[in-house]
Amino acid sequence: MCPETIPSTRRTLNNAPILDAVSGTTPTRTPVWFMRQAGRSLPEYLKLREGISMLDSCFQPELLAEITLQPVRRHDVDAAILFSDIVVPLRAAGVEVEIVPGRGPVLAHPIRTRADVDALPILDHDVPEVAAGIAIILEELNDQQALIGFAGAPFTLASYLVEGGPSKNHERTKAMMHGDPATWHALMERLVPTVVNFLEVQIDAGIDAMQLFDSWAGFLTARDYERYVLPHSTEIFSRIERHRIPRIHFGVGTGELLGSMSRAGSEVMGVDWRVPLDTAARRISAASGPRVLQGNLDPAMLFAGTAALSEEIARIKAEADAAIAAGDARGHIFNLGHGVLPNTNAEDITEAVRIIHS
Numbered sequence: 250m251c252p253e254t255i256p257s258t259r260r261t262l263n264n265a266p267i268l269d270a271v272s273g274t275t276p277t278r279t280p281v282w283f284m285r286q287a288g289r290s291l292p293e294y295l296k297l298r299e300g301i302s303m304l305d306s307c308f309q310p311e312l313l314a315e316i317t318l319q320p321v322r323r324h325d326v327d328a329a330i331l332f333s334d335i336v337v338p339l340r341a342a343g344v345e346v347e348i349v350p351g352r353g354p355v356l357a358h359p360i361r362t363r364a365d366v367d368a369l370p371i372l373d374h375d376v377p378e379v380a381a382g383i384a385i386i387l388e389e390l391n392d393q394q395a396l397i398g399f400a401g402a403p404f405t406l407a408s409y410l411v412e413g414g415p416s417k418n419h420e421r422t423k424a425m426m427h428g429d430p431a432t433w434h435a436l437m438e439r440l441v442p443t444v445v446n447f448l449e450v451q452i453d454a455g456i457d458a459m460q461l462f463d464s465w466a467g468f469l470t471a472r473d474y475e476r477y478v479l480p481h482s483t484e485i486f487s488r489i490e491r492h493r494i495p496r497i498h499f500g501v502g503t504g505e506l507l508g509s510m511s512r513a514g515s516e517v518m519g520v521d522w523r524v525p526l527d528t529a530a531r532r533i534s535a536a537s538g539p540r541v542l543q544g545n546l547d548p549a550m551l552f553a554g555t556a557a558l559s560e561e562i563a564r565i566k567a568e569a570d571a572a573i574a575a576g577d578a579r580g581h582i583f584n585l586g587h588g589v590l591p592n593t594n595a596e597d598i599t600e601a602v603r604i605i606h607s
């Protein structure tokens with residue numbers, strides 16, 4: 250769907266701290282955004298969402314734009330994360346999926362056999378509602394504030410498809426992977442074009458950076474990750490490379506996988522809160538060379554009060570600085586080590602951003 254040339258309609262950011270951190274220029278302040286900054290931690294979000302299902306809200310341009318912008322206005326973060334969900338491209342392709350409150354994405358028909366895989370719809374068209382929402386967002390952001398788009402990585406999407414919903418142990422997914430590797434790889438190959446197309450919809454609409462969420466990759470051994478997942482995530486990053494926007498790669502509980510995941514080819518590696526940033530940087534650098542790090546405050550620290558929070562933020566910044574000084578990292582974007590927890594106080598998020606910037 251995308252022409253071979255890179256669109257020149259991209260807006261120009263002016264020393265946006267996030268883009269400076271990625272390009273190796275010293276940013277004017279430590280850039281910060283929080284995964285799940287849009288959503289349940291904000292009363293103004295809960296008000297807007299009254300009576301509208303999560304997935305329906307992702308297809309309403311004015312609404313998704315407003316929800317995306319709420320945390321930027323309130324917290325002074327350096328980026329907006331597009332309000333969407335990892336199952337939005339599946340829904341756009343025609344897959345019957347709902348997000349059940351308190352549970353997560355649930356599929357009407359789980360994917361269990363080769364025939365199911367072959368019948369899985371592929372997203373091969375525009376998602377005009379998302380593109381229109383992005384246009385509204387870009388009108389309001391200033392030239393220091395980046396808009397980050399995203400997609401779920403094929404493994405994490407496959408887990409929802411195969412299990413039929415959120416899973417504690419991902420046993421059916423692993424059973425397919427090991428018991429029927431041909432079907433597994435066919436499923437991953439069928440998801441790649443949907444992910445790439447959904448990212449290109451967002452890129453054509455003007456996002457400034459992208460993140461691939463492989464949230465559940467941490468359930469895999471490095472050996473299985475490399476055999477069953479890495480080739481497909483690598484394919485996605487390599488197909489996005491020509492657009493020349495920063496690419497971020499993130500998963501939860503991925504301490505043992507950071508080296509393997511870094512080989513998929515992103516400029517930025519998200520680090521979950523369980524691994525100190527300097528340790529993470531050494532693992533990444535040894536596997537595939539230094540990258541920009543993103544992370545990695547424990548989301549629970551937003552409940553701990555200003556003194557404890559300041560101490561943790563200082564520790565994380567010091568670890569990032571040490572990694573950069575040692576040549577193991579190229580820069581640092583501050584973030585949580587996973588998403589904002591639903592019960593977090595909005596004021597505590599604003600306070601964290603203030604401390605990070607100071």
Ligand code: CP3
Pocket residue numbers: 283284285286287288289303330331332333334335336348349350351352353354399415462464501588
């Ligand atoms: O602020 C942001 O980060 C932007 C929005 C965003 C959402 N989902 C909105 C959302 C993003 C980036 C996602 C990605 C996403 N969705 C991931 C990857 C990130 C991660 O957390 O690891 C995953 C695994 C999903 C699947 C999913 N969607 C889950 C597990 C849930 C939670 C279900 C629940 O109610 O506990 C959702 C629903 C969802 N996605 C909500 C939001 C704001 C909550 C729904 C609501 O507010 O009613």
